[in-house]
Amino acid sequence: MTKPAATVRGRKGHQTRERLLGAAIAEFRRAGMAAAEIGPIVSAAGVAHGTFFFHFPTKEHVLIELERREEDRMATELTRIYAEPHDVRTTLTQAVAALQKLKSRLGRHLFKDFLALHFSSTRPPTDEWTTHPLIVAVVEDLQHARDRGEIPADVDVMHNGISFLVGLYALLITIPEPIREPFLDEYLDTYLRGLRVLA
Numbered sequence: 748m749t750k751p752a753a754t755v756r757g758r759k760g761h762q763t764r765e766r767l768l769g770a771a772i773a774e775f776r777r778a779g780m781a782a783a784e785i786g787p788i789v790s791a792a793g794v795a796h797g798t799f800f801f802h803f804p805t806k807e808h809v810l811i812e813l814e815r816r817e818e819d820r821m822a823t824e825l826t827r828i829y830a831e832p833h834d835v836r837t838t839l840t841q842a843v844a845a846l847q848k849l850k851s852r853l854g855r856h857l858f859k860d861f862l863a864l865h866f867s868s869t870r871p872p873t874d875e876w877t878t879h880p881l882i883v884a885v886v887e888d889l890q891h892a893r894d895r896g897e898i899p900a901d902v903d904v905m906h907n908g909i910s911f912l913v914g915l916y917a918l919l920i921t922i923p924e925p926i927r928e929p930f931l932d933e934y935l936d937t938y939l940r941g942l943r944v945l946a
Contacts, residue, residue: 764802766792771799771809772857779856780806810864817852817861821845822880829888835897835944838888839911839935845881846919862916876909885912889942899943911938 770791774783783806789799803809828841850858876882889904898904915934922930 763792763794763798767794767799767802768809768812771803771806772813775806775809775860776854776857780810780860805869807864807867807869810860813857814861814864817849818879818881821849822884825881825884825888829884829891835889835892835942836935836939838885838892839938842881842885842912843915843931843935846915850919859920862920865913865916876905882909882912892944897945899945902942904942907938907942 767788770788771783773791774788777783785796785799785806789796792798803812825841825845829838833841846862849861853861876886886905886908889898889908892898893900893902893904918930918934919927
């Protein structure tokens with residue numbers, strides 16, 4: 748029995764999108780999003796120039812798709828770690844570690860583009876924190892810590908969790924790696940004091 752034409756077209760469309768995404772990520776990793784050209788991407792994917800824009804209206808849409816996948820990956824890993832007994836410092840340090848692993852996977856250029864996406868003025872205006880699995884994982888774990896009595900009941904863990912991650916993105920973009928560690932340590936301590944973590 749032959750598969751319906753729509754199913755075959757859908758599968759081919761998905762395969763084409765995946766090839767384009769892989770080729771675009773490789774080009775962004777090499778040159779950064781701003782300097783990346785569409786020509787090498789479509790050539791590597793083996794498709795016509797216009798096919799890229801059919802699947803990704805702008806280069807930023809490639810980053811949005813990559814962000815969705817990577818945030819799912821990081822949130823899954825954090826949720827696994829957070830299932831074990833831990834303290835609030837571990838909640839935050841593991842979020843930092845997840846982003847440092849991401850940098851290793853993406854490379855310097857693409858990592859900066861990935862984080863800068865959070866500050867883009869062209870980001871869709873309906874973008875809410877609840878659509879970001881990484882943010883949800885951190886905020887939910889802080890809520891659990893508050894429920895356990897490790898954080899005072901009047902602390903707004905949602906606000907603190909979101910601002911911690913957004914500030915962390917900015918710090919990772921702007922502070923050069925050779926001098927970053929002391930800044931990260933102080934940043935972490937500042938947020939632990941802001942959360943008023945109970946010993």
